Structure formats: structure tokens, C-alpha cells
Amino acid sequence: MSLLNIENLSNTVADKPILKGLSLTLDAGEIHAIMGPNGAGKSTLAYTLGGRPGYEVTGGSVTFDGQDLLDMEPHERAAAGLFLGFQYPVEIPGVSNLQFLRESLNSQRKAKGLDPLSGGEFIRLAKEKAGLLGLDMEMLKRPVNVGFSGGEKKRNEMVQMGILDPRLAILDETDSGLDIDALRVVGEGINTIMRKPDRAVLLITHYQRLLDYVKPDFVHVLAGGRIVKSGGPDLALELEREGYAEVVGAGVAA
């Protein structure tokens, strides 16, 4: 059984159709990259799978680990093992990262019928995952993303992913705003946390460069609200070299 099965998914955002019959299947153990021109619907796909209010599904189905994903509330999707890495992580003044993560993790544990982690257990876990991404523990005591640089926000997303330990990560332009060093750290973080036989990753990116660190098994081109082409890792290189218009046809890329 595939981990994620998207069939013929259509949606609207503010009454405007964005996804138009998108189909995609991910198996456990796989890393898929979705590339595509601006406005193709890449972020819309991520938000729709995450259940963001205002992203209204008008057709099709999504099955996650055998369950109807679209039938679940956003927090239930997370508890089921879905992680959404934000392109623009949200700042939450007055709530510390540790508080935010502990509350999230314990909500997920409760949904799974597990006891909450004690303060000490949680701090040990947070320390370990922050260390993996080179994020200072002091930063985790600060309010969520407030005053963080673009790179720190993205690293913080990966620390959250490490702590929450999802089965499927949908990472929306996690590489944007990263310098070369941060890109390597984030790439290694994704590999360490998610490159496992029972996990899968959907990487949404504009550029090939993240894919130098996180090698995808499959590459898809999203244009006009649909997957218009799929292939192996070479497809990303081809896109980088020749552009979307050349590879998928000017009419589709527009």
C-alpha cells in the first residue's frame, strides 16, 4: 500500500481553481521532488494536503496511510504522521519554541493514546534534535520564529520535524532563503530524519541545488495545477539546464 495516494485532486482558493486533477503516489522509503514554474500550484498543493482553511477541495481524493486525509482536521493530519514544512514559518510572539513544541508533541501523543513526555524527557529530545541542525538551545527558549533570520526559521522547521518524527514530510521551499552552508545543514537534517524505509518526503522546490544534498528518487513537474511530467533525478538537472518551457512545453509552463 502506498503511503500517500493523491487522485485527481482539484481545489479552489478564494473561488479560483488552482489544482486541476492532480495525481501523485508516494511509497514509504521514497523521496519525491516537485518542481514547477511560479504560480503552478506547488504551495497550494502543500497547504491543501495540510488542511489550511480556505483551500477548498472540489474533487478527487487523498489517502494517507490508508486513511482519508481530506476528512481529517489539520491537527489530526499531523497526529496521523504528516508534517508540513512552511515556506514562510509563522512568528508567534509570547509563545516559546519549547512550549509550542511540547504542547504539539503531547497533543500528538495524546491522539495516539500515549502518555505525555515529562519536562526532562522533552528537553533531552529537543536538545538532541536542535544539535543535529546546529540550532542553539537558547534559540528554542525564545518566542517561535520571532527575530529569527530566514535561515534560522528554516532550520527551526527541521528541528520541529525532528522532534515530531513524522512519517511523511511535505517541505515547501525549505531551501529558499538559505545560504550554501545552511542549505547543507538542512539537507543533511532531512536525510538523517526522513531517509528511512518507513518514511517519505515530498520536496517542493524551485531549484536543483537542494537536490544535490537530498537526492530524490522521483522528480515531478507541476504546471497548470497538474503533474505534467515525471521522471528520475535526471529530470531536475534537465529542467535546471533547459528551463520549464523547453522541457514541458511553453503552453503548459505558462
Place this chain on the structure above:
Amino acid sequence: MNALVLPTRRQEDWRYSDMEAVGGVWPLPAPAVIAVAAGEEASHLLLQDAAEGAVAVHDYEISVAAGGRCTFHLLNIGGRLGRVTFRVRLGRGAHFGLYGATIGGGDQTLEIVTSVTHEEPEGTSEQIVRSILGQKAVGNYLGRIEVARDAQKTDAVQSIKAMLVDRTATANAKPELEIYADDVKCAHGCAVGELDRQALFYMASRGMEPQAARSLLLQAFVAGVFDDIADEAERARFEDAALAKLEALVRQGDME
């Protein structure tokens, strides 16, 4: 003004109040008097958590003589009507600080009414009030600052923010400045908002239950108001009471 005649909403200080509730307790007792002598420091607290349906009116008359300081921490959460008023007069270089939180639900009317008069030069005042209102609650802040003709170098700050948990709740914030001196600083800010939807989705995307997410955001909104209560046990009492009221508010909102 005759203190025995029941006021009406046409009087500014009572504009948004629950007059029917006031009528039941009229006439009011004389205000509590706090007099801070020159150079002295005083800190006062009020946790207004009157029983459901009760009418609680607390009036304070505060005078702070030259170089004195008075700080007041207030948590206003109880009763059908919870009204706390301050009439403050400041001498030369005197300071008044009000740090307040109002948390209301049901059909509560909770209000804070202040009138701070800077009578002499170099006085300072700071008022920070955070209100969280749900269901059909009404939260009012009326804050009048008067700077006398001689009171140069006055520095007065009002920061008033309200958060509406439900669209049916009401927040009224009305600063009023009357300044007769020309070399003064009076900064006032008022904002009424709702919980940040983006933050709520972000928290949900990490698995946080909606009730926990709302409660955390509301706690963050009032966090800090009671930080300066020196007595640790008192601070904990205020924070615990605020948290319990918030959680009751979030739970009630969920059941509707």
C-alpha cells in the same frame, strides 16, 4: 455631582456600563483612599473575582506626592459587572503604574476606568491593559489623562489591547487626553484584534489541538502583565486565576 443620584450612560464614565447592575448596588460606598507620601513607594493589588452574577465596583482615589511611586496590578474577571476605577493625582516627579488584565465571558461587563491628573512637572504614568473577551462579554477601558498647565516634562503612556475570542464579544477602548502644558509626552495606543489565524493553522499543522492552540495564544497575549508583582505567591495567584479563567473561556467557546 450628587453621589446619591444614580448615574446614566450619558455620563462619560458610565457610557458602556451595565446600569441595571449598578442600580442594584447604588449608592456606592466611598472610594478606597491610597495616599503615597513624598519619596515613598507603594504597590497594590486587586484580584476582582466576584461570584457569577455578583456586582463588584471598586473605586480608588490615589494621590502620589513628590517623587513617590505607586504601582497597581489588577486582574478583573469576576461578576456580572466588574468595575474598577482609579482617580489618580500625581505630584512633582511622581509615578503611577497600572498593569491590568480583563478576561470576560458569558454576559459579563468588565471595565476599567482611569483618570490620571499630572498636577506638577516631571510626573510619569504608565497604563498597560490587556483584555480578552468571549461570548457576549463587554470589556471597557476609559482612560483620561489630564496634564495641568504647570506640569511640564510629563510622560504618560497608555497601551490598551483587546482580543475578541468570539465575534459576539465587545471591546470599548477610549483614551482621552486633556493637555494644558506644552512640553509633555503622552503616548497612547489602542488595538482590538482577533486570534491570528495563521498562527492557529501553524500550531494545528504541528498537531496541537485547537483548544490548546487558542489557550496558548491567549496566555501569550496577557503574559507579562503580572511579571512585576514582587511577591512570588501573589504573582502565582494572579497568573493561576488568569489561566483558569482563560481555559474556562476557551472550553465554553468549544461547546457552542
